[in-house]
Amino acid sequence: MSSAPDTLSGDGQLQDAALRPTEWDEYVGQAQVKANVRVAIDAAKKRGGMPEHLLFYGPPGVGKTTLAYLVASTLGANLKSTSGVAIERAADLAAILTNLEPGTVLFIDEIHRLSRKIEELLYPALESGHLDIVLGKGPSARTVELALPAFTLVGATTRMAELSGPLRSRFGGGTFQLDFYSDRDLxxxxxxxxxxxxxxxxxxxxxxxxxxxxxTPRVANSLLKRVRDYSLVHEKPVDAALCDEACILFGIDAHGLTKDDRRYLETLREGFRGGPAGIRALASAMHEEPDTVEHVYEPYLLRLGFIERSPRGRILTSKGREYLG
Ligand SMILES: Nc1ncnc2c1ncn2[C@@H]1O[C@H](COP(=O)(O)OP(=O)(O)OP(=O)(O)O)[C@@H](O)[C@H]1O
Ligand SMILES: [Mg+2]
Incomplete structure (x- = not known):
């Protein structure tokens, strides 16, 4: 199995941090999301309390984590960051929640990865600020309510469809989709x-x-840094010609597509006569996991209008054919 295009993951989280906006006016685009989130924050500040829980979803690298950090800093609150995979057992969640400083923003990344058991434990914590702890076993078992410090949960996910209905409904502060960015914003x-x-x-x-x-902002920053390195090594100024030259070396074309994206499109054209092709058959022909195909390759190809999803499967559009030549 080949790895995902490296420009998708960028240079990793560490490097993200250096260029991450720390002020609202540095956070480009997503105007409506920003405006809504700021209302929730400003209202909470005026009330002297914490905003209700917030959920951000959208593709990788579009600014979900950045927004969570902005929420916390605007509130002047601590941010405790964890992820859906890290909270495996009930005791993990209980330890996190009971140890929060009052007024903390709890950021749970990839929140769709929480197990149902953990989710159910989280519901009372989100709704009424307590945990139901079961003491003992069998007929003598009893449940005690443990009051929790006030906190705001900020959830983030790249896979909204995998979040359970009950969990989705508990983000009273709002659920916000972060979309791909316009060229101008980029x-x-x-x-x-x-x-x-x-x-x-x-x-x-x-x-x-x-x-x-x-x-995608993360891809933009990552590409900028790679182009900078190229210009340094070749001792040439950073202009359009240099960007094109560097991107030939990186295997990135004028649309930002890599050989893996082209392999997807070619497989759809050659192996399935342009579709419709079922995701499993397509993934298997590419020697990839259906999951990778759906979440790594397809979102941007859909955005470009090179492919379409239909009830019968994926279809190569005329735009996609034109691109392949
Ligand atoms: N609106 C924005 N304005 C300016 N820079 C941004 C914006 N959104 C994201 N970035 C840049 O992109 C980087 C990646 O963003 P971030 O880590 O917030 O994405 P994410 O949605 O949390 O991604 P993932 O789903 O992979 O966790 C940030 O460090 C920042 O440099
Ligand atoms: Mg993130």
Missing amino acids: RDIIRRSASRLGVDATDDAIENIAAKSRA
Whole structure:
């Protein structure tokens, strides 16, 4: 199985942190989400309490974690960060919740990975701020209510469909979809990152990188850094020609697609006559997991309009055929 295109994961979380916006006006785009979240925060501050629980969902690298950090910093609150995979047992959740400083933002990333058992334990904590702890076993077992410090849960997920209905309904502060970014927003992000990194990039270069960034801020920053490295090594200025030259080496084309994306499109065209192709058959022909195909390759190809999802399977569009040539 080949790995996902490396521009998707970027240079990793550590590098994300360096360019992560810490002020609202550095957080580009997503205007409606920002406005709504700020109302929830400002109202809570005026009431002197904590906002209700918030849920952010959208593809990888579009700013969910960044937004969670902004929520906490605007509230002047501590942020405790964990993830759905890390909370395995009831005791893990109980330990986290009971140890929170009052007024903490609890960030649970990949919240769709919580088990049903943990979810059920979380419900009373979200609704009325207590945990139901079962003491003893068998007929003599009894449940005690343990009051918890006040907290706001901020959940994030790339897979909204995998979140259970009951859990979804408990985000009283709102559920917000973060979408792919426009070219213009990406250019703003790249311009700011370039100035932070001390990279002297021409407007053409910024436009060029934006077009190859898969509508995703993390990819944009990652590509900018790779182009910077290339320019350093080759001692050439960062202009559009250099970006194109570097991207040939990186295996990234004018749309930001990699050989894996092209393999997907070619498999759909050659192996399935352009579809409709079922996701399992398609994935198997690519020697990939259906999950990877659906969540790594398809979102951006759909966004480009190169493929479509139909009830009978995936279809290569005329735009997709044109791209393949
Ligand atoms: N709206 C934005 N404005 C400026 N930069 C952004 C924005 N959103 C994201 N970024 C940049 O992209 C990087 C990745 O964003 P972030 O880690 O918040 O994405 P995510 O949605 O949490 O991704 P994942 O699903 O992989 O956890 C950030 O460190 C930041 O540099
Ligand atoms: Mg994140």
